[in-house]
Amino acid sequence: MSISEKDEIDKSAAPLMEHLIELRRRLMWSIGGFFVAFLFCFFFAKQLFNLLVIPFKWATQWAGLDPHKVELIYTAPQEFFFTQVKLAMFGGMVIAFPLIAxxxxxxxxxxxxxNERNAFLPFLIASPILFLMGASLVYFFFTPMVMWFFLAMQQAGTDDQVQISLLPKVSEYLSLIMTLIFSFGLVFQLPVVTSLMTRVGMLSSEALVEKRKWAIVIAFVVAAILTPPDPISQIGLAVPTILLYEVSIWSARLIERSKERERLAREKREAAEAAAEKPADASST
Structure with missing residues (x-):
């Protein structure tokens, strides 16, 4: 191997090491932020869980029951502990997401x-906002609706029938809430994803309009996969998904119009520069 080849390898290795060091530093900040948020959420895990039970209490009120008698159980000694750990991890990820992003x-x-940084930054800000909008929709509306649907299946005990009561486990209730929040938060990222793809030229508003029928079918299929097997939560996820798809079409059209204005402005500027150069060329001849 010649000396010049060795120099080229050394030069290429130096930027790679710098990138690896920078990556390690960013990972340490991200992991450290998540760990601090995890400890904070674990310390207040019971309070956070009680906060998540509030939609269940609203559902009991809608069902005509006493919200003060809401009861959740755990059937294994370690179940509630691991439920708190899972809740702390989920809350820690939510809290640390701005730092990680x-x-x-x-x-x-x-x-x-x-120009790429300026185009990417608004989507970085919009993503957590849309996720919080989806999570708020779950907390204030869909969780009470789903729990009300399940409470309606209870059966009062009489001489002819046994009493059947809903006593959810803490782990299963948390899994239900997390599944709904994740599903709605993920679906609410649809305008961000389609807008980014439109910005880089991978997608167009015409393509979105052409695939609208398929999008409606896929929305109901995805809702059936991501949500519990009840019609309320499935329809509740499919309908916002379809509405967000329409928002994505509108956003794609706005981006296309903005790109068209930028193209026309650039062509006009280039034409003006070319026109300004012609007199200078003529005078020099």
């Missing part, structure tokens, strides 16, 4: 052009 952006931003 910021670290990801700081890692990839130096490799982007200024």
């Amino acid at each position: 910021t670290q990801i952006y700081k890692f990839i931003a130096p490799g982007l052009y200024k």
